[in-house]
Amino acid sequence: MPDFKIAPSILSADFARLGEEVDNVLKSGADVVHFDVMDNHYVPNLTIGPLVCDALRKHGVTADIDVHLMVKPVDRIIPDFAAAGASYITFHPEASEHIDRTLQLIQGEGCKSGLVFNPATPLDVLKHVIDKVDIVLLMSVNPGFGGQSFIPETLNKLREARKIIEASGRDIRLEIDGGVKVDNIREIAEAGADMFVAGSAVFGAKSATDANTYDSVIAAFRAELAKAAI
C-alpha cells in the first residue's frame, strides 16, 4: 500500500478562523496543508500569500505546507514563500518563462518543487525536467475555484503520469487536485495518485456533533484508500 497523503485545501476553510481550522483538520488526521495562491491574473480569483503562510507557521503548524501557486509571473514570489515556511512549492508551466530555472530556484531555496498540469495541458515538459521535480500535481478541475466536479479524463492522465514517474526511478509524489470526494478517491488512487487534495469535501463536511471536527470525512477517505487495488 503506498504512503497515501491527504491534503485538505484551506481554500474552503473559514478564513476568519484559519489557524483553528488548520489545527482541527490536522488533529482530524490530515497529513498536509494545501495552500492555494491565486492572483486574479493567471486565474480569475484572489486568495492568500506568504504572510498567511508565515502566520500559520507562527501559530504553530508543523505539518508540511503544500503551496500551489496559481500566479504569473512565478519566480518573484518563491523566496518569500520559502522564507514563510513552505514545504512544497508547485507552479503551472504556462506561468513560467523558464521552467527549468524556476524548478532550480525552488529547490535552491530548500523546498520540494513541482509542476502542475491543467486538465488540457499535456505532460510533455515533464520528461525534460524530471530530475528537478519532487512532485507532479494534476488538476482535475480548471484552477481558480473550489467545489467543481472532477473531470474523468484525468484518470487516464494519472495513469500516464504514473508510468513516466515509474520509468524515471525517482521518488516523486503524484498529487491530484479538484473534485476529490469519498466516492471517487478510490478510483483516483487506483489510477496512480498518492496525494489527494480535497477542499469542499473536507471543510464542507461538518460533523453532526462538533462543527470543528473533520475526522469522519478523513476516516472515510482512508477507508476507501484501504480498499484500493494497487
Ligand code: DX5
Ligand atoms: C482549485 C484549487 C483547489 C481547490 C479544490 O483551483 O487548486 O485546491 O481548493 O477544491 P475542491 O476539493 O472543492 O474541488
Ligand code: ZN
Ligand atoms: Zn490547489
